[in-house]
Amino acid sequence: MNCPESSILMAYMDGELEPESAASIREHLAGCGECRAFLETQEVLERSWRDSWQDPPDFRFSAMRKRLETRNRKKAAVPAWLIGVAAGVAAVFLGVRVFPPERQQGLEQMVQREIQARHEEDLPAEIMETAAQPAAELESTEETAHQETSDTPTPETRPAEPSTEVPSIAFTDALQESPSSEAPAFFSLDEEAAMPDMVTGSGGIAGSTGRAAEGSAPMEITLSSSRSFLEQPVMEPGYHIVCERPDGTLVPPWSELAAFVDSMLLVSDDFPSTFRLDSLGYTLEEDGLPRVFLGLEAPLTVRIIPD
């Protein structure tokens, strides 16, 4: 007797066959004890596993909801809708304006890849398959980072959360449409206009750091998130950034760095409260975040300090 393939039998069991095919399988099963036993065994196995599930006690869920609310309040310091948008913002700033030209392939490309990825149907499977990739690949050296191709996946910059938004583009448009941001506005065009070297991408961060250090007294800048061009209310981020040179002197943080920190805090819970910027870029403590290559002349230690 020609027994159907197991996938067909399973599809029959799952109620996934067309009526005619199902009828023919039913007929076959009536006369084939082996296939009947096969399906019966399968059903017993699966039912026992499925039915063995026991929900955890309710208090565990209410505890989780409490944590969610706490996190929510904390995160509300920065508008929640900015998640993703902020990542795009940082990518645009860091990728387009900050990276030395030869290093621009970092975040900018990752963002492009993400946009592309959102149009790829097979995204989850793809991510699953790349998940086994050794962490070492992300901990690449500067040299390999230069050679990094668009195949290298970066988990945090490629979230597959379904979304129709293309954050970086939306942000760029908004920026261009709002030439008259208020003074404290974090990503204001005024600030941009004062930093032509940043716009070309040739100066790199060292230039802006030096310039900022010359012209300003405050050694700590409290971040302001009054992104008026995004038509959102002013919100306090709830932290500020301190940048320190190896000799202990402080350097005022600059907007791109702040935008980067802001976005990383939004998209990652594991973002370190202290990290180092140097010629290789900011150093990751562990896998899971994109490496960012900034090209500073002198290393800086960056601390994120809650207000």
Next chain:
Amino acid sequence: MILFLVLLAVGAEAEEEALVIGKAIGGDRDAFGRLVRMYEKRVFRVARRLCGCDDDAWDITQESFIRAMNAMDGFDPEFRFFTWIYRIVHNVAVNFHRKSSRRAEVEFEDDYGYSGQTITLDAAPLNAAAEELAIAVGRAVESLSDPLREVFVLRVDQELSYSEIAQTLGIAVGTVMSRLNRARTQVRSLLSPEMKGGGGELS
């Protein structure tokens, strides 16, 4: 009559959910809170089934809801909420998995499949306590590779249809079928020796 009432109840529930989702999309935090209550058990369950560890499952559940909340305005009400949030769970779980890297991949051959021949369990295992069987199946499921385990969990545990799984994972229905078949075949082949040998290592 009873059927009618059930349908009415289901309809009302769906309507209420649509209402809550609509508010949550608009940024209503309370509405999102209700959505969390509606889906937390299911999300935890699927996370737990995927990662095989209680602590990770709680973290994944919490993180998934946080991400969902932040991405809520991008949710298309045409889709089922579970399908949408499952993709988030999937991504969060992948990152957890990547970090811990503690699950060994189990090799399987692509063309490995049931040929209509004998893959049957001994009668004895079926007489064993259901709990024992469930544990053994659970261990076998945990040893599956990620893509296979995921399809298995969505079908067998969450009872999604093939097309729902395909939509959720963004893969073809045919791929769902073949992965599911491989997963089931592998679970049985892993289960059999353990049952026979009285508890051999699966992984």
